[in-house]
Every structure is written in structure tokens, then in C-alpha cells.
Amino acid sequence: MGAPREQFGSRLGFILAAAGSAVGIGNMVGFPVAATKNGGGAFLLIYAAFVIFICLPVMLAEMSVGRASRKDPLGAYATLTDNHAGWKVAGWLSIITPFMIAVFYLVITVWIFGYLFQSVLGNLAQLADPANFGTFINSNDLFMYMVAVLAIVYLILQGGVKQGIEKAAKVMMPALFVMLIALVIFVLTLDNAWAGVEYYIIPDFSKMDAKVVSGALSQTFFSLSLGMGIMITYGSYLDNQSDVPGAAKMVALLDTAVAFIAGLLILPAVFSFNPNIDTSTLSDSSVGMIFTFLPQIFLALQSSVGFVGTSVVASLFFLLVFFAAITSLVSIFEVPVAALMEEKQYSRRKSLGLLGLLLVVFSVISATSFGMLDYFTNFTSYAGQTKSFFDLVIDVFYDTILPLNGFLICIFVIYKWKKAKLNAELDKGAPHYQNSWFERYVDFSVGTFIPLILLLIFINTVALKYFGTALIG
Ligand code: PHE
Numbered sequence: 001m002g003a004p005r006e007q008f009g010s011r012l013g014f015i016l017a018a019a020g021s022a023v024g025i026g027n028m029v030g031f032p033v034a035a036t037k038n039g040g041g042a043f044l045l046i047y048a049a050f051v052i053f054i055c056l057p058v059m060l061a062e063m064s065v066g067r068a069s070r071k072d073p074l075g076a077y078a079t080l081t082d083n084h085a086g087w088k089v090a091g092w093l094s095i096i097t098p099f100m101i102a103v104f105y106l107v108i109t110v111w112i113f114g115y116l117f118q119s120v121l122g123n124l125a126q127l128a129d130p131a132n133f134g135t136f137i138n139s140n141d142l143f144m145y146m147v148a149v150l151a152i153v154y155l156i157l158q159g160g161v162k163q164g165i166e167k168a169a170k171v172m173m174p175a176l177f178v179m180l181i182a183l184v185i186f187v188l189t190l191d192n193a194w195a196g197v198e199y200y201i202i203p204d205f206s207k208m209d210a211k212v213v214s215g216a217l218s219q220t221f222f223s224l225s226l227g228m229g230i231m232i233t234y235g236s237y238l239d240n241q242s243d244v245p246g247a248a249k250m251v252a253l254l255d256t257a258v259a260f261i262a263g264l265l266i267l268p269a270v271f272s273f274n275p276n277i278d279t280s281t282l283s284d285s286s287v288g289m290i291f292t293f294l295p296q297i298f299l300a301l302q303s304s305v306g307f308v309g310t311s312v313v314a315s316l317f318f319l320l321v322f323f324a325a326i327t328s329l330v331s332i333f334e335v336p337v338a339a340l341m342e343e344k345q346y347s348r349r350k351s352l353g354l355l356g357l358l359l360v361v362f363s364v365i366s367a368t369s370f371g372m373l374d375y376f377t378n379f380t381s382y383a384g385q386t387k388s389f390f391d392l393v394i395d396v397f398y399d400t401i402l403p404l405n406g407f408l409i410c411i412f413v414i415y416k417w418k419k420a421k422l423n424a425e426l427d428k429g430a431p432h433y434q435n436s437w438f439e440r441y442v443d444f445s446v447g448t449f450i451p452l453i454l455l456l457i458f459i460n461t462v463a464l465k466y467f468g469t470a471l472i473g
């Protein structure tokens with residue numbers, strides 16, 4: 001046996017670290033844009049329902065498997081099934097998926113870091129030029145920023161669970177809340193800001209259709225960092241006195257609150273920039289919003305708050321998104337690192353070094369697939385579309401495998417590990433959970449409709465992405 005397993009130092013530390021994982025680029029920009037385009041308050045309502053009735057039970061399943069096994073996902077599936085070969089496949093998927101998601105998430109985080117750096121230098125006018133983003137992502141500066149981001153992730157993870165992950169979350173998450181609230185207060189004082197709030201909150205049920213509903217579920221699932229082995233790994237750093245259901249509820253609440261409040265920042269900013277905006281013209285992607293549209297909005301503030309004020313606002317915004325991204329990146333990279341440490345008995349430094357190298361290789365390839373290198377830009381094609389390497393990683397791991405991993409963990413806890421063990425695990429440290437209505441709900445839903453829905457999403461995605469025919473949408 002190696003050293004005793006590392007643990008989080010406090011309940012708050014665990015909650016902030018897990019919330020740090022959950023709060024990411026998806027909350028800051030993806031959620032507000034999706035809500036705006038898909039019926040405002042109506043989207044918020046179904047999103048909240050999905051958090052409570054679908055994602056929270058899956059989060060409990062993941063955390064309990066982690067704590068019961070005290071292992072990384074690969075070790076967890078193996079330990080709890082006495083090395084069943086089939087379930088090991090689920091274990092492998094739970095460490096390859098986070099690694100590959102880390103690849104594309106790192107690239108986006110590097111872009112954010114670049115924009116943060118340029119805002120601090122006062123180069124907002126350049127960032128606001130619509131042609132800037134395309135030039136930026138194909139410039140060599142990108143690799144310099146990549147080195148900086150990797151160094152930050154390395155330093156945090158090298159510190160280990162308590163001194164690295166937990167400490168970083170305890171600094172960055174409160175800072176993130178403060179910056180978020182300060183920016184919301186600021187944008188609400190702008191002209192026409194309240195039109196944005198109204199647009200964001202007033203429900204428009206006419207926009208709801210099967211595609212919007214399934215998109216909302218995927219967004220919720222990703223936002224809560226499910227299907228990536230993260231909650232299994234973080235759960236494995238908890239002791240038996242920890243109240244897992246209570247902590248999971250806090251994480252879900254914090255994540256949803258941040259997503260909601262981010263909408264109170266983005267929408268008023270958009271409407272104060274252009275009160276007559278046709279929101280259907282907003283880009284579907286968070287990327288278009290962060291890197292093209294928002295810099296223009298910030299620049300437009302110059303007439304009211306001056307150049308320095310504008311640069312401060314833009315820098316604060318990018319710092320906010322950067323903190324959100326870094327704590328997510330740390331959590332996702334910890335999964336394969338923990339697995340390598342456990343399975344090969346390597347030191348943290350060695351695991352980090354080896355996987356870090358591999359991450360650099362894949363991330364450089366991804367970063368060059370926006371035009372820098374033709375081979376990776378036009379890497380493959382399916383269902384009639386040419387795809388870059390970056391697109392391929394997103395399609396396969398984010399869109400396709402995430403719901404599959406969610407399906408597998410649900411089937412695993414109820415039908416392989418068994419309900420009684422799941423409940424016994426969740427009851428430890430949480431006597432209020434025992435025999436509660438919520439426990440009964442989790443048992444029922446995780447064994448029935450939740451995996452069914454996740455399986456349908458998986459099948460639909462495969463049909464749509466790779467064969468160009470869809471059941472929904
Ligand atoms: N929850 C993150 C977000 O909303 C998603 C994520 C978590 C991505 C961890 C990568 C790693 O952006």
C-alpha cells in the first residue's frame with residue numbers, strides 16, 4: 001500500500017472545491033445565452049427541475065461510489081465489482097472522458113487567459129475588433145499563454161488535495177462570488193439594463209420544444225460536472241463523517257445560483273449595449289459571446305466610465321471567468337492524475353508530469369485545428385460535415401460519452417452495487433437522509449427513468465451526430 005489516501009480538510013473545503021468544479025465557463029456564459037434564446041424564465045424553470053430531479057441523484061450516486069471505494073473511478077468500478085471486466089470499461093471511460101474534456105477545456109481557458117492579459121494591458125479596443133478572435137487563436141502567443149495556464153494548474157495539483165485543490169478553491173471561489181456580485185451591481189446601473197433582466201426572467205413557453213428540453217438537460221449535466229468521474233474522485237477524498245447528500249445539495253445550489261446570477265450580468269449588459277437587440281442573432285456558442293460580443297460591449301462603456309474604468313470592468317470579467325475555468329480544469333485533470341497515482345503507485349509529481357505531457361500534446365493539436373494546421377483543421381468528416389480535431393473531441397466526449405457515463409453509473413449503483421449499499425453509504429454522516437422522501441426518490445429515479453433518459457440522449461446524439469438522422473431535433 002502507498003501513502004494513506006489524501007482527504008479534504010473541511011466540509012466547506014469540499015463544497016467549495018466541488019462547486020469550483022461545477023462552476024465553469026458553462027455557467028458564466030453558456031447558461032445565460034441558452035436561457036435567453038430558449039424562453040427565459042421558462043428555461044430557468046426546467047433547468048431548476050433538472051438540477052433537482054435528475055442531476056442531484058446522479059451526483060449522489062457518483063459521490064457515494066467514490067467515498068465507498070476510496071478510489072479513482074477506474075479503481076472504484078474494479079473494487080466494488082471484484083474486478084469485473086465489463087465494469088472496468090465503465091471505469092476506463094470515466095478517466096479517458098475527463099482527460100479528453102480537459103484537452104478542449106484547456107484550449108478555451110487559454111483563450112480566456114489571453115483576453116484577460118490583454119484587458120489588463122488596456123488593449124480592449126483591439127479585442128473588440130471582430131477580426132481579432134480569429135487572428136488571436138491562430139497566433140503563436142497562444143502557446144505562451146498555454147504555458148502560463150498549465151503552470152497554474154500544475155502548481156495547484158502538485159499541492160495535493162488539501163494544500164492544492166482545496167486551498168485554491170477557498171481563495172478563488174469567494175473571490176469569484178465577490179467579483180460576480182460587483183459586476184452585476186455595476187451593469188444594473190446602466191441604461192436599459194432592466195429590459196435585459198425582464199427578457200431573461202419573463203417566461204416564454206412558446207420556445208419550448210423537445211430540442212430545447214434535451215439541450216437544457218445536457219447543459220445541466222455538464223454544468224454539474226457529472227459523467228466525468230470528478231464527483232467520484234472528489235467523493236473519494238471524504239471521510240465517513242461527511243454528509244454527502246447535504247454537501248451535494250449545496251454544490252448544486254451554488255452552481256445554479258452562479259449560473260442564474262451570471263445571467264443578471266450578461267443580459268443587462270447586452271440590452272444596455274443595444275436595447276433593440278434581436279436576441280435570436282446572439283451567437284449560439286459561449287465562445288462567440290465571450291470573445292467577440294462582450295469585448296464590444298465593454299468598449300462601448302468607455303463614454304460613461306472612461307478608458308481605465310472600462311479596462312477594469314473587462315479585466316474583472318475575464319478574471320472571473322478565468323477563476324471559474326481554472327477550478328474546473330483542476331478538478332477534471334485530477335481524475336486521470338488520481339487514477340495513475342492509484343493504479344501504478346506513482347507519486348503525484350510523476351503522474352502529473354506524465355499526464356501533463358500528454359495533455360500538452362493533445363492540446364497543442366487542438367489549438368492548431370482552427371486554421372494553423374490544415375491536417376487538424378480538416379481532420380475528418382461524418383454526417384456530411386467536415387470536422388476539426390477540436391470538433392471531434394467535443395462531439396465524441398462532451399456530446400456523446402458524457403450521457404453514456406451518466407447512464408452507466410446509474411445502472412451500476414442500483415443493479416450491480418445494489419440499492420442497499422448505496423443507501424447505507426449515503427446514510428453515513430447523514431442520518432437525516434435515512435428513510436427520507438428524497439432517499440426513496442433517489443432509489444426509484446436512479447433505477448428507472450434517469451438512466452432511461454440518459455440512454456435516449458446518448459442514442460439520439462449518436463444518430464444525429466454520426467448518421468445525420470435524429471429522434472429529437
Ligand atoms: N461545470 C463546468 C462548466 O460549467 C464543466 C466542466 C467541469 C468542464 C469540469 C470541465 C471540467 O463549465
